[in-house]
Amino acid sequence: AQSVTQLDSQVPVFEEAPVELRCNYSSSVSVYLFWYVQYPNQGLQLLLKYLSGSTLVKGINGFEAEFNKSQTSFHLRKPSVHISDTAEYFCAVKGDSSYKLIFGSGTRLLVRP
Amino acid sequence: GAGVSQSPSNKVTEKGKDVELRCDPISGHTALYWYRQSLGQGLEFLIYFQGNSAPDKSGLPSDRFSAERTGGSVSTLTIQRTQQEDSAVYLCASNAGGIAGNTIYFGEGSWLTVV
Numbered sequence: 464a465q466s467v468t469q470l471d472s473q474v475p476v477f478e479e480a481p482v483e484l485r486c487n488y489s490s491s492v493s494v495y496l497f498w499y500v501q502y503p504n505q506g507l508q509l510l511l512k513y514l515s516g517s518t519l520v521k522g523i524n525g526f527e528a529e530f531n532k533s534q535t536s537f538h539l540r541k542p543s544v545h546i547s548d549t550a551e552y553f554c555a556v557k558g559d560s561s562y563k564l565i566f567g568s569g570t571r572l573l574v575r576p
Numbered sequence: 577g578a579g580v581s582q583s584p585s586n587k588v589t590e591k592g593k594d595v596e597l598r599c600d601p602i603s604g605h606t607a608l609y610w611y612r613q614s615l616g617q618g619l620e621f622l623i624y625f626q627g628n629s630a631p632d633k634s635g636l637p638s639d640r641f642s643a644e645r646t647g648g649s650v651s652t653l654t655i656q657r658t659q660q661e662d663s664a665v666y667l668c669a670s671n672a673g674g675i676a677g678n679t680i681y682f683g684e685g686s687w688l689t690v691v
Contacts, residue, residue: 495678506582506667506684507619514678553619557678562607563632564669564680566619 465490465556469567477575478546484539484570486528486554493559496537498528501551501569510552513537524548549574578602580683582668588689589658597653597686599668607671608651609680610635610643614664622666625651626673658690 468487476482488494498510511522518530528539537554554567581600589595601608610622612635622635625645636642640659645651655662665685671678 497679499682506665507669507682509679509681512679557680559678562624562626563621564609565621568618 465492465494465558465561465565467554467556467565467567469554469570471570472568473571473573475573475575476544479543481542482540482544482548482572484552484554484572486537486539486567488535488537488554488556490535490556490558492561495557495559496528496530497555497557497564498522498526498537498539499553499555499566500524501553503550507553510539544572544574546574546576548572580668580670580681582666582683582686584686585684586687586689588691591660591690592657594654594656595658595688597655597666597668597688599651599653599670599683601649601651601668601670602672602681604672605670605681606648606673607680608645609669610651610653611667611669611682612637612664613667613685617664619667622653655688658688660690663688663690 466489496513499507500510513530521527526541551569553569555564557564583598608625612620624632627648640656643653667685669680669682671680
């Protein structure tokens with residue numbers, strides 16, 4: 464079975480500052496990792512994903528994440544945030560032979576002017 | 577269609593009434609999922625379909641909840657005798673299966689309020 468931990472429930476940051484949203488997972492098998500974003504009153508949008516290959520993955524809106532197998536982490540980063548990045552961010556894991564996506568509890572990114 | 581489509585987008589119902597939520601997955605996607613997101617809560621898995629079969633219903637919270645899928649496409653989630661604790665966003669998702677199918681695409685959700 465897999466699980467995901469997002470330690471930060473809320474991350475406040477000033478506009479144009481860098482941000483890192485932390486995600487750690489546990490699994491006894493190989494996994495695929497995802498970050499989804501949920502803007503206020505909207506559904507989930509795929510931000511980026513790691514399936515295989517390069518451990519640094521780039522997504523939409525200038526976000527990137529790095530898969531670190533030894534630390535079982537998949538932290539999300541952006542070098543300079545905008546007000547429009549204010550949203551809830553969910554990290555998710557899926558076992559390589561599993562059909563089910565397991566989500567973390569989410570991190571609310573609050574970008575202030 | 578181009579994306580996962582859900583209807584209604586918003587539903588307000590009286591306690592005790594039945595509701596049906598509809599999901600139209602991405603064309604060709606064989607796998608379909610329902611998740612629930614309650615206020616201030618994370619995303620809770622409800623049920624998984626592969627084709628018209630539901631090999632995993634383990635997340636359905638009670639026997640008031642049921643779901644079906646027909647023609648390997650559209651799915652309906654039915655909640656009978658709604659309760660206030662059923663108020664949540666119900667998210668449908670689909671994927672194509674196989675390595676490419678490891679990405680699951682979500683709809684905009686059906687926002688259910690039970691009053």
